[in-house]
Amino acid sequence: MTEKFYYHNPYTAKIVATVLDVREKDGERWVLTDQTVFYPGGGGQLPDRGLIEKQTVTDVKEKNGKIWHKLQKDASQFVPGQKVTMEIDWPYRFYQMQQHTGQHLLSAVLERAGWPTVSVHLGEAHTLIEVEGRLPETAELHNLEKQAQTMIARALAVKTHWVTADDMDRFPLRRPPAKFDNLRVVEIEHLDYSACGGTHLQNTAEIGLIKIVGCEKIRGRARIKALIGERAFEYMEQLHQTSVLLREKLNTDHLQFNERVAQLQEELHYLKRLKKFYQQYFVNFTSRELAESTNNALVVFKMEQGEQDDAAAIAKKLSQTYHKVALIQFDRRFFLTSPSAERFDTIKFIKENAEHLEIRGGGPQGYCQGVMKRNNLNQIAETVNMALKSI
Numbered sequence: 001m002t003e004k005f006y007y008h009n010p011y012t013a014k015i016v017a018t019v020l021d022v023r024e025k026d027g028e029r030w031v032l033t034d035q036t037v038f039y040p041g042g043g044g045q046l047p048d049r050g051l052i053e054k055q056t057v058t059d060v061k062e063k064n065g066k067i068w069h070k071l072q073k074d075a076s077q078f079v080p081g082q083k084v085t086m087e088i089d090w091p092y093r094f095y096q097m098q099q100h101t102g103q104h105l106l107s108a109v110l111e112r113a114g115w116p117t118v119s120v121h122l123g124e125a126h127t128l129i130e131v132e133g134r135l136p137e138t139a140e141l142h143n144l145e146k147q148a149q150t151m152i153a154r155a156l157a158v159k160t161h162w163v164t165a166d167d168m169d170r171f172p173l174r175r176p177p178a179k180f181d182n183l184r185v186v187e188i189e190h191l192d193y194s195a196c197g198g199t200h201l202q203n204t205a206e207i208g209l210i211k212i213v214g215c216e217k218i219r220g221r222a223r224i225k226a227l228i229g230e231r232a233f234e235y236m237e238q239l240h241q242t243s244v245l246l247r248e249k250l251n252t253d254h255l256q257f258n259e260r261v262a263q264l265q266e267e268l269h270y271l272k273r274l275k276k277f278y279q280q281y282f283v284n285f286t287s288r289e290l291a292e293s294t295n296n297a298l299v300v301f302k303m304e305q306g307e308q309d310d311a312a313a314i315a316k317k318l319s320q321t322y323h324k325v326a327l328i329q330f331d332r333r334f335f336l337t338s339p340s341a342e343r344f345d346t347i348k349f350i351k352e353n354a355e356h357l358e359i360r361g362g363g364p365q366g367y368c369q370g371v372m373k374r375n376n377l378n379q380i381a382e383t384v385n386m387a388l389k390s391i
């Protein structure tokens with residue numbers, strides 16, 4: 001059995017151990033030591049990261065009570081009997097301990113309020129706790145958060161116990177397992193007992209902060225999304241940065257954001273309606289001007305203002321209201337319209353002239369839109385005119 005520091009002293013990050021065995025299999029090198037600070041993972045917690053004599057430990061596994069450390073392939077050869085210094089990535093471990101202990105505490109608070117935990121997921125970005133019962137309301141969630149924060153502030157001691165089945169009565173477990181011989185119980189003083197094999201903080205004060213950031217219905221239960229410890233602080237910082245940015249842009253403090261955004265939305269709605277009105281006006285005005293400016297059957301126009309949709313609308317109006325054949329350019333797009341196929345067949349025109357005019361386009365009879373490879377509006381117009389004269 002390897003002596004496991006992570007269980008009896010999870011705050012030890014560095015020790016000197018003796019190599020007991022070295023094994024190579026499938027190009028992987030594994031080292032066994034008499035004692036270790038490396039947690040092999042389990043209970044939703046990932047294995048520790050760190051170094052053995054400056055060699056990176058890439059994985060940790062437990063087999064029959066022995067803890068094996070996987071090293072990088074180019075690791076130097078360790079030999080049995082050799083003394084080695086092993087050190088875990090402490091910030092990473094502390095983070096894991098924070099997540100674990102924070103989850104225990106939040107589950108305990110939820111249980112007391114009538115939402116017993118069914119399952120837990122300690123994810124990369126947040127912690128998910130699935131609970132039995134209805135979806136808590138916003139005010140209830142905030143109240144749960146406040147209760148959790150009170151328990152954090154009280155710096156409740158976190159203890160571990162190894163418990164046999166006969167001893168179980170002394171430990172009112174939150175979620176007792178069905179069958180066991182020897183169980184590791186994590187106690188949060190005056191608050192919670194739960195079975196867990198992970199690593200934990202020595203008291204709740206080190207959790208720092210718990211922030212519930214979401215809640216949704218799932219499988220007829222509720223799922224609480226929370227940020228614990230450093231993550232919660234990072235989240236607060238992000239919110240703060242966003243708030244500073246918006247304060248500047250909206251020219252008001254965060255308590256007025258809602259009101260200000262509602263006001264801006266209303267303004268935007270008004271401006272959109274106004275834009276629509278003037279667009280209609282612009283289309284009507286421009287198409288009339290264009291129609292009245294020439295006696296020719298064809299109206300040619302390169303639009304420098306407005307939007308593409310306006311160009312399409314003007315082309316349509318010229319053919320439908322003013323019975324003209326229209327060729328309107330907007331950027332490299334063109335719209336070619338005609339009141340009827342007898343007057344001017346747009347489909348036939350594109351078919352016969354697309355290649356030499358270097359245009360691409362299509363659409364129903366009387367309404368063609370397309371792209372010009374070259375800026376050759378006049379050339380296209382001449383070709384349309386010739387086609388019109390030949391009718």
Ligand SMILES: [Zn+2]
Pocket residue numbers: 043100101104186196197198199200
């Ligand atoms: Zn735990």
